[in-house]
Amino acid sequence: MNILERLESAPAGAPVDVRIENVSRRRFLQQTGGLALGLYLSPLLTACGRNAPGDATRAVDFEPDAFVRVGTDDSVTVIAKHLEMGQGTYTGLATLIAEELDADWPQVKVIGAPADAARYKNLVFGSQGTGGSTAMRECFEQMREAGAAARAMLVAAAAERWNVPAATIVVDNGVVRHPPTQRRARFGELAEAAASQPVPKRVRLKSPGEFKLIGRQMLPRKDNDKTDGSAIYTQDLHLPDMLVAVVAHPPRFWAQVKNVDDGKARSMPDVAAVVQFQGQPGAFNGGVAVLACHTWAAWQARDALQVEWDDTHAFKLGSREIFARYRELAQKPGLVARDDGDAEGALAGKNVARIIEAEYEFPYLAHASMEPLNCVVKLGDGSCEIWNGEQLQTNDQDAVAALLGIAPDKVTIHQLYAGGSFGRRGNPHADYVLEAVSIAKGARAQGIQAPVKLVWTREDDTRGGYYRPAFVHVVRAALDRQGRALAWRQRLVGQSIRRGTAFEKSIKNGIDNSSVEGASDLPYAIPNLRVELHTPDDITVPVQWWRSVGHTHTAYSTECMIDELAQAAGQDPYRFRRALLANQPHHRAVLDLAATKAGWERPLEPGTKDERRGRGIAVHQSFHTYVAEVAEVTVRPNGSFKVDRVVCAVDCGLAINPDVVRAQMEGGIGYGLSAALLDAITLEDGVVQQSNFDRYPPLRMNQMPAVEVHIVPSAEHPTGVGEPGVPPSAPAVANALAAATGQRLRKLPFDTAALKKT
Amino acid sequence: MVDLIVNGKLLKLDAPPDMPLLWTLRDLARVTGPKYGCGRGLCGACTVHLDGTPVRSCITPVSAATGKQVTTVEGVGDDRVGRAVQTAWRDLNVVQCGYCQSGQIMSAIALLRGNHRPSDADIDAAMTGNVCRCATYVRIRAAIHRAAQALAA
Numbered sequence: 001m002n003i004l005e006r007l008e009s010a011p012a013g014a015p016v017d018v019r020i021e022n023v024s025r026r027r028f029l030q031q032t033g034g035l036a037l038g039l040y041l042s043p044l045l046t047a048c049g050r051n052a053p054g055d056a057t058r059a060v061d062f063e064p065d066a067f068v069r070v071g072t073d074d075s076v077t078v079i080a081k082h083l084e085m086g087q088g089t090y091t092g093l094a095t096l097i098a099e100e101l102d103a104d105w106p107q108v109k110v111i112g113a114p115a116d117a118a119r120y121k122n123l124v125f126g127s128q129g130t131g132g133s134t135a136m137r138e139c140f141e142q143m144r145e146a147g148a149a150a151r152a153m154l155v156a157a158a159a160e161r162w163n164v165p166a167a168t169i170v171v172d173n174g175v176v177r178h179p180p181t182q183r184r185a186r187f188g189e190l191a192e193a194a195a196s197q198p199v200p201k202r203v204r205l206k207s208p209g210e211f212k213l214i215g216r217q218m219l220p221r222k223d224n225d226k227t228d229g230s231a232i233y234t235q236d237l238h239l240p241d242m243l244v245a246v247v248a249h250p251p252r253f254w255a256q257v258k259n260v261d262d263g264k265a266r267s268m269p270d271v272a273a274v275v276q277f278q279g280q281p282g283a284f285n286g287g288v289a290v291l292a293c294h295t296w297a298a299w300q301a302r303d304a305l306q307v308e309w310d311d312t313h314a315f316k317l318g319s320r321e322i323f324a325r326y327r328e329l330a331q332k333p334g335l336v337a338r339d340d341g342d343a344e345g346a347l348a349g350k351n352v353a354r355i356i357e358a359e360y361e362f363p364y365l366a367h368a369s370m371e372p373l374n375c376v377v378k379l380g381d382g383s384c385e386i387w388n389g390e391q392l393q394t395n396d397q398d399a400v401a402a403l404l405g406i407a408p409d410k411v412t413i414h415q416l417y418a419g420g421s422f423g424r425r426g427n428p429h430a431d432y433v434l435e436a437v438s439i440a441k442g443a444r445a446q447g448i449q450a451p452v453k454l455v456w457t458r459e460d461d462t463r464g465g466y467y468r469p470a471f472v473h474v475v476r477a478a479l480d481r482q483g484r485a486l487a488w489r490q491r492l493v494g495q496s497i498r499r500g501t502a503f504e505k506s507i508k509n510g511i512d513n514s515s516v517e518g519a520s521d522l523p524y525a526i527p528n529l530r531v532e533l534h535t536p537d538d539i540t541v542p543v544q545w546w547r548s549v550g551h552t553h554t555a556y557s558t559e560c561m562i563d564e565l566a567q568a569a570g571q572d573p574y575r576f577r578r579a580l581l582a583n584q585p586h587h588r589a590v591l592d593l594a595a596t597k598a599g600w601e602r603p604l605e606p607g608t609k610d611e612r613r614g615r616g617i618a619v620h621q622s623f624h625t626y627v628a629e630v631a632e633v634t635v636r637p638n639g640s641f642k643v644d645r646v647v648c649a650v651d652c653g654l655a656i657n658p659d660v661v662r663a664q665m666e667g668g669i670g671y672g673l674s675a676a677l678l679d680a681i682t683l684e685d686g687v688v689q690q691s692n693f694d695r696y697p698p699l700r701m702n703q704m705p706a707v708e709v710h711i712v713p714s715a716e717h718p719t720g721v722g723e724p725g726v727p728p729s730a731p732a733v734a735n736a737l738a739a740a741t742g743q744r745l746r747k748l749p750f751d752t753a754a755l756k757k758t
Numbered sequence: 759m760v761d762l763i764v765n766g767k768l769l770k771l772d773a774p775p776d777m778p779l780l781w782t783l784r785d786l787a788r789v790t791g792p793k794y795g796c797g798r799g800l801c802g803a804c805t806v807h808l809d810g811t812p813v814r815s816c817i818t819p820v821s822a823a824t825g826k827q828v829t830t831v832e833g834v835g836d837d838r839v840g841r842a843v844q845t846a847w848r849d850l851n852v853v854q855c856g857y858c859q860s861g862q863i864m865s866a867i868a869l870l871r872g873n874h875r876p877s878d879a880d881i882d883a884a885m886t887g888n889v890c891r892c893a894t895y896v897r898i899r900a901a902i903h904r905a906a907q908a909l910a911a
Contacts, residue, residue, distance in 0.1 A: 086855030086856065086892045087854070088854070220849075221848075221851045224847075224848045226853040226856025226859050227859060228832065228844060229790065229832040229860055230791075230832075233793075233857060235794060236784075244785070269774070294786065295781050295785050369857075370803055370855060370857040370889065371793070417855075419793070420855040420857060420891050421855075422891070660851075663894070666894070667894065669893070671893055673893075692796055692797075693889065694800055699893060701882055701885045701898070701899070702882040704893060706896065
């Protein structure tokens with residue numbers, strides 16, 4: 001059986017019916033004040049090698065705007081402009097719309113929005129994309145307005161049908177009622193009539209006292225199809241005739257293909273083509289792809305390729321050399337990111353009682369999402385269709401359009417679930433998306449029209465770059481004779497994430513804020529404070545935002561150093577911080593809550609005779625959300641240790657879904673601990689030394705502490721929670737280890753040998 | 759061609775005998791609940807049951823599965839333990855990105871079949887081979903306890 005015959009033959013297995021609702025194909029009948037009324041044609045693409053069955057039925061559904069659709073079948077569909085990558089955004093967006101619509105929670109389902117910045121742009125970014133813990137912050141009004149408009153139109157339709165004043169109609173749990181006459185109708189019964197109602201120019205939003213869903217505990221998530229295998233990730237997508245591409249990537253970043261012997265690979269069963277493609281140095285690496293009718297065949301044939309690489313322009317340094325360079329740079333003044341008072345003068349002045357200097361070292365980190373990177377591409381004449389767990393739609397449309405020489409609106413992107421991302425799928429260079437498109441383009445040049453699914457192996461994913469940048473910080477701080485923090489000078493050295501990208505315009509005076517955030521806005525009242533940055537240009541390891549970005553390293557150095565100052569001043573680390581945060585009520589509130597709930601004032605229960613126990617605290621604001629964490633550790637004589645418990649307090653403004661907030665704190669703590677305890681990407685001669693979970697070990701069940709999350713009650717505008725749980729976890733644990741052992745760990749991941757009992 | 763019984767259905771699949779069960783399931787049978795995470799048995803995302811025993815399908819050749827009952831997360835909803843585990847997962851909002859959860863659920867079901875009241879140490883021992891990068895471990899632990907309670911009721 002040749003490949004085409006095999007692909008056309010119906011699959012034998014229990015079919016996974018992949019239904020992709022393509023919202024971009026809706027026809028709009030009327031546009032009023034930015035809201036659209038529509039007749040929804042339900043175009044379904046079905047996978048598994050068959051054409052779509054004839055179920056593209058016409059249904060007159062009610063679609064008051066780009067974000068919600070009420071079906072005649074009584075379904076409420078929320079169209080989510082943000083990627084669901086685990087952070088709970090589908091649940092959050094649905095909560096906002098369902099609240100104002102007064103929908104019945106189980107009737108609400110969520111689908112991903114297509115790429116369409118005019119309708120789905122992130123109001124913080126100005127383009128379509130997910131990141132920076134922005135979803136709830138930027139959608140809080142917009143989604144509620146969408147829900148309220150839909151509700152008003154359903155009410156207007158009912159008022160017309162029943163010939164009663166709209167003001168006498170009530171709506172709850174998906175039912176529209178007129179109590180005086182006891183008439184009632186479900187949303188679905190009114191959908192068609194509602195579609196012909198005028199879109200209200202203004203809607204009244206509920207006051208917080210009227211909320212039924214916002215703030216409710218344990219609202220079921222909207223992505224629970226992840227528990228039965230029916231959820232579709234990019235990795236699961238199968239289109240008719242689709243080929244799978246597995247790639248030989250260069251062992252060193254930015255090396256080029258010199259020569260390929262693909263004879264053996266081409267002769268292997270099920271292999272359709274071998275495609276050599278050019279990269280764009282600084283954006284994505286070139287390589288050689290094998291296209292086959294299934295993943296295993298492509299993978300084996302990829303391994304059979306003989307590729308010679310040209311290392312002329314490759315990055316060839318090792319981590320040791322990089323850190324040596326960074327340490328040297330940290331001795332020299334850098335660009336100034338903050339300058340209060342006179343830090344240099346104060347450090348050299350007469351009031352100094354004690355100076356502490358510490359050097360911190362942070363390695364490159366891979367995101368290591370459970371779903372390795374992948375992307376499905378189908379090229380047409382002058383068009384490109386992409387299926388992806390898509391984090392930066394507008395950025396990727398522009399990049400793909402430039403590569404193909406077509407207009408950005410000819411690049412269609414369908415949203416799928418992402419099996420994690422932690423920032424990686426939002427690549428400012430569109431790296432893996434461009435790789436997939438380049439392969440499809442090369443295949444097309446060979447006469448292959450089939451859609452292509454690019455699949456990275458775990459090894460490709462670990463070694464593929466776009467890491468959290470490595471950093472060195474040197475902090476020099478002084479206490480005065482009264483034990484007060486007098487001066488603080490911090491120098492940071494590391495690569496810029498934004499330089500050379502479409503996000504470069506946010507760099508001001510040479511300072512990429514994502515390098516210094518969390519340090520340049522240090523909240524403590526220290527009169528003489530200077531923060532400086534070095535951004536080495538000749539280190540070309542690809543770097544990217546990694547869950548909480550600059551805060552991943554700045555929270556560590558600042559919260560460990562403030563702890564050292566407290567110790568040097570002979571003060572309690574919680575009270576020392578508290579005193580320096582007198583003008584920072586949000587910081588103080590989470591600090592107090594975490595300390596209280598952790599029982600900070602009570603002594604920690606001792607361990608067994610050989611065990612040393614300790615408790616540490618850290619507080620940090622990132623992405624407008626304030627988090628304090630108290631960690632408790634038990635250290636064994638050989639230096640190994642267990643994080644027993646983490647008590648977390650978070651202030652994210654109004655908590656839309658308290659359970660999602662708790663889940664993100666739990667997950668953020670675990671993600672931060674994994675990096676602190678276990679992980680580093682290291683290079684030797686430019687070659688990444690890790691490739692799979694054996695040498696880049698993720699945190700496992702037996703290493704996860706018990707976690708308690710407490711949410712500060714707040715009526716303030718909601719902020720994000722996807723990232724802010726991460727930054728305080730590593731310093732809280734480091735401070736606990738210091739309390740237990742007296743050892744200050746200044747290099748990540750932790751070297752437990754230093755904690756050995758002497 | 760290999761004969762494979764997946765979730766109770768006999769399938770005839772054109773797979774070479776050394777093809778991992780994972781890719782046979784995913785790419786040939788189009789049963790995509792079991793996930794590819796590492797390809798080396800290090801993460802557990804691919805966990806399925808072979809005659810009720812959890813295996814890492816990414817390192818199990820399909821030839822080792824012929825003649826055995828292969829059960830994936832798609833096939834446990836009608837099973838008493840399977841249903842209890844899936845229900846507990848939903849009730850406690852365990853999932854985040856969800857990519858590892860098929861494997862987590864299959865490992866949890868196998869644990870609860872052999873141990874009706876697992877302790878935290880039992881859970882550590884049974885579940886430490888299943889990685890979750892979203893670190894949903896706190897809830898996985900709670901959901902296993904809850905499912906055990908539901909099954910005991």
